[in-house]
Amino acid sequence: MVNQKLFSRSVLYGLRYFGLLVVLFFLSRLIFLITFGNWVELKEYKVGVLKAFLTGARFDVSAICYVFLPVVLLWLAAIWIPKKKEVSFLKYYRCFIDIYLFIALIVLLSLQIIDYFYYQFFQSHIDILFFGIFKDDTVAVLNSVWTDYPIFKIITCYLLAIFIFVWLNKKSEISNRMGNTRTLKMNFWLLLLVFPLFFIGMRGSIGVFTLKRDHTNISSNSFVNSLCYNAVYALKYANSELKNNSIEPDYNLELTSNGYASIGDLSDKYDNFIVESYDDELLMKTKYDSFIDENPPNVVFVLMESMSNHYFELNSKDLNVLGDLADELPNLYYFKNGLSAFNGTIYTLENLLVNTPKNIISQSAYYDVSFSSSVARPFKQKGYDTSFLTGANTSWRNVDKFIMHQGFDRVEGKPFIEEKYPDASSFAWGVHDEYLFDYIRERLEDNKEKPQFIFALTISNHTPFEVPNRENLYPIKMNEEIRGMIRVDEKMAYDNFYAHQYAANHLARFIRDIRESEFGENTIVVATGDHNIRQVFEYSDVNAFLKKSVPILFYIPEKYKPSYFDENLYVSHKDIFPTIFNLSLSNQKYVYSGDDMFKKSEGYRFALNNYDFIADSLGVVTMEGAEPVYYKWENGSRGKLKLGSVKEKHAIFMMEKMKSFKTLQTTQLYLDIENSRGSKKMVFR
Known part of the structure; x- marks a missing residue:
């Protein structure tokens, strides 16, 4: 009942x-x-x-x-x-x-x-x-x-x-x-x-x-x-x-699921208007240069925690978030329209190391694959000594085991630096940046017989923003306009501003020390942020580019300087190592991931973030939401964006370029995994 x-x-x-x-x-x-x-x-x-x-x-x-x-x-x-x-x-x-x-x-x-x-x-x-x-x-x-x-x-x-x-x-x-x-x-x-x-x-x-x-x-x-x-x-x-985003290395499925009939079909659609072309195995080669052959430069690449293009723009006498780096900028090539690969450190780090749209490899079953796209590999093939150095614990995210399979001779972090400098100050994430830079200088000093490639990762500009010797930094004062812009309490904002200045200070001092030392004539230093810091300021749709923007800086000795430079190019992390290879290596093959930023070309240049945000000189397409959105630059230049129509011809072109580039990089990654697991060799055609 x-x-x-x-x-x-x-x-x-x-x-x-x-x-x-x-x-x-x-x-x-x-x-x-x-x-x-x-x-x-x-x-x-x-x-x-x-x-x-x-x-x-x-x-x-x-x-x-x-x-x-x-x-x-x-x-x-x-x-x-x-x-x-x-x-x-x-x-x-x-x-x-x-x-x-x-x-x-x-x-x-x-x-x-x-x-x-x-x-x-x-x-x-x-x-x-x-x-x-x-x-x-x-x-x-x-x-x-x-x-x-x-x-x-x-x-x-x-x-x-x-x-x-x-x-x-x-x-x-x-x-x-x-x-x-x-x-x-x-x-x-x-x-x-x-x-x-x-x-x-x-x-x-x-x-x-x-x-x-x-x-x-x-x-x-x-x-x-x-x-x-x-x-x-x-x-x-x-x-x-x-x-x-999981790593399921099926080469052919990756092609078909993205709408490409074959690798040739994919290549044809991506190659349209690009700056540089690659061969059937996605390989490129730097030009022969007898001077570089005889005088290979040291290369130090520094991935700076949360270094922000927005802060570069905000920097002033009162809001001094760059410190000594502001005075060092005239000695550097500064690309102002740069985007980070991703919006988190581990994702950006892996992308820069092996050009991967898929993360996180270091904690996957494929951490031990030696990827052909590793940025250390071209240096190793030219006889370089290769190092990955950081102030953090290298066991973080299993990166030590992953990086050791990518052609690096050593992976050294917090314990090595503390052993070298017993009084080094540290915080929750590791040893502070100034000691890392000291350690890099020591590494250059200790091995002058071979050219060196050093990939460094800093950590000081990371929450909880506890930098040492704050009293030795330049004073920072917010005006009413900045106070009205921040979205956190003033204490946290000041802590972040000082942490950014501290990191920028020590980057600048490192570059200056290199420039003024015996290494100044044969050491290239490149630095960029791993992602923008998004904690302090609110970013609306009109500032979508700035939200993801990071500086890309090059110190290049006189004898290696390029003949062409345009600070307003739209570039991103994908373009950094192709540029470094062309600056430092002669007649050397490398896997295509982007374009030489110092090459004068009428080809299509684009910046990419997270593989769902693409920007060029005309505007931005973002696919972060449920539907793609197209924005155009106001007044025809970078700054603020205004809403356009995603049905416009150029918006469609940008979306196809982004999709085909991601598929291109993913299929190469999967090819490496399949080959490493004993699969039949597949040629990129």
Whole structure:
């Protein structure tokens, strides 16, 4: 017999907690809007914001419905419970509800808090970078969290949520008063609607398609679109992105899944208007130069933690974020329109080392593959001594084992530097930059018989921004305009400004010391940021390029200087090592990854970030959201962007160039993996 009363009582009791979770998600979205929204910009998108909240409610209800699935199954069971067992069922039902939904509340609140601070740091909801946190130096991460984030405010949020839950629990009794028989039947039939509504809620839609990322594409403004997300769906999409980015080395599948009939078809589509051509094995060769043959230069490449083009632009006498580097810039070639490979250190590091669109190789089953695209390989083939040096622990992300398979003679980090300099200051992530630069100079001094290639990674400009001897740095003072631009508290902003200045200072002093020493005539120094720091300033759509922009700097001795230089070229990390090879190596083959920045050419030049953001002299295409978006430069030059049409001919050209370049690099990577595992040799045609 149908137990109408028990079913009705169970549903009404549970729906109160459903409402509580709806309020939690709504308040999270409202706080997100108030904290991160640019109110001047959003005045034009009032309708979009309203649509975002309505769409966001669909995502929220969908997430809550999935959480409530076990509860709904108990509602269904309540219909068939005999009356004699009502008391026992209600006892266990309430116990389950109280414990299960309390845990659910804490988990959902935790996800919302994590997503909030993740956005504050990366200006993005939880994405693929999030999973790297669990593979990072756990102690260092926890140290950064404790230092950078308002732990006591976060604890207060938890206490408030717990208080409301307990209060609601005490106020909520499973009512036994259901009215007369007629009212009871009416309530029963009305409450039965919970099942179809619950099914619709899970789907998030009554149409053919279930709720998906495309539904967030409601506005031309990316922030408005970001309001649609909640932490649960952000994590879901990040996990999908992680799976899509997993390394599954199927050479032919990579071609066909991207719409290319053959490698020849791919090559034909990519080669259109490019600066330089490659052979059938994706190889290029530097020109023969008798002087370089007889006088091979040392090459020091420095990947600077969070060095930002934005900070280069902001630098002034008062806001001194460059320190001595500002005075050293006239001695350098500075490419001002540069993009980082990715937006996280390990991703950028791997990309620079082996030209990989796929990450993270060092923690995959393929960490021991010796990739033909390794930037150390051309130097080794020319008799260079090769080193990877860093102030960090080299076991971080298993990079030591990965790098040792890429043609490096040594991989040395924190323990080696501390052994050399026992008084070296350090922090959560390792030894500070000044000691790393001292160590590089020592390495150059200790081995003058062979030319050296040194790949260095700095770490000081990293949260929690604890630089040594801050009193010895140049003073920094924010004016009211800068204060109005920052999105963090002043202390954190100042800490970051000083950390950036500290790192820039020691880079400048290293370059100056090299320039003024015996190595000044035969040592090339190249430096760039691994990614822009996105924690301090808000970047709107019109500043999308600046959000991802990093400086690319070259110190080149007189005898090796190029004949052509255009500081306004659109370049990115993909172009750095092709440029270095052409500066330092004679008649040497290397795997194509980009263009020589010092080569005068009418060919098509583009900058690339994350393999979903491409920029050139006409504009930007970004595929970060549910749909691609095309922006044009205002006034025909880099600066601010304005919305264009993705259907324009040039936008379509840019998207094809980005897709074909990524596929080209991925197939080469997969070819190396297949060959290393004993697969049949496949020639690039």
